Amino acid sequence: MKPTLALAALALSATASLAQDLPDLGGREIVVVTENAYPPLQFIDASGAAVGWEYDAMAELAERLNFTVKYETISWDAMIAAVSEGQFDLGMTGITIRDDRKEKVDFSDSYMTSQMVMMVRGDETRFSDAAGFAADPNLLMAAQPGTTPFYVGVYEVLDGNEANPRIKLFETFGATVEALRAGDVDLVLTDGTAGAGYVEASNGGLKIVGDMLGTEDFGFIFPKGSDLVAPINAGIAALEADGTLEALNTKWFLDYKMGQ
Incomplete structure (x- = not known):
């Protein structure tokens, strides 16, 4: 048996064995x-x-x-x-x-495993990264309390103050996105997974800017x-x-x- 075929056979055998051993x-x-x-x-x-x-x-x-x-x-x-x-x-x-x-x-x-990204309106030109957002005190961020995006926003984008008035709290992630669309806030932090989904569905109304802000499992x-x-x-x-x-x-x- 050729080496590549042998490896494939071993992989299939291991997978089949794993399936049989499941609880x-x-x-x-x-x-x-x-x-x-x-x-x-x-x-x-x-x-x-x-x-x-x-x-x-x-x-x-x-x-x-x-x-x-x-x-x-x-x-x-x-x-x-x-x-x-x-x-x-x-x-x-x-x-x-x-x-x-x-x-x-x-x-x-x-x-x-996913990475945190910055989601903004499609026509956003005032900032293009975390430093640009943090530097403008008029810009607001939406987040759900107690979530990873909330803590990344507080400690990696802003000043570490969990009561910072620039963070507007919402009950659901969907509500943060709607606030962004409506212009009530200027930034939503999300993992790349959800961000890609919303951008894809927005027909240009939303986009991702800046570098990745971290990795999460x-x-x-x-x-x-x-x-x-x-x-x-x-x-x-x-x-x-x-x-x-x-x-x-x-x-x-x-x-x-x-x-x-």
Whole structure:
């Protein structure tokens, strides 16, 4: 057997073995909560259906681990507390894995890595990077309290003051984008994942400017001590090993057109 064919055969064998070794959750119902406001991870499409990268990934996990999913929705600012209190079994909405959050919830392994970007209106000319934004006291930023974009805005763009009046707080990420479109604020910080989705759907109304402001890993969240963490981690590893995660990236970040 040629070396390349031998390697391919070994990879297929390892993937098949991994799939066979996955835990079986016996049809258990898992209540998953999300925000449905973070395209293309999860959002409501033009037909009114809840779709996105995370929905597809969860469907794959449910099939491979043998569980059923019941979806609920909640605002971002209530999600971590609600999952921590055991109101839901799992939370998904592009949640950055952070040590302070680990004090309240357990995280899965990372299923995606993204970078923070600056999203502005398509006709913005007053600034083109973080330093330019910070230098103009008349410019305002929108953020959700307690999120990674909020902390990046406070500590990497502005002056480290979490009460800085230049940061306007909103309950949902979608509301921050609408405030940007309306001219009520001038900047929304977001990971490249969501930013690319909104820019694609804006028909020139939004754009990304400046350099990347950092890297973040996304994970699912669970109540502390949840017995679901290990099975979900095994499932994530299987999806990565057989190329499913990469296929989802291609589907949602390259092929999918927002608004279709």
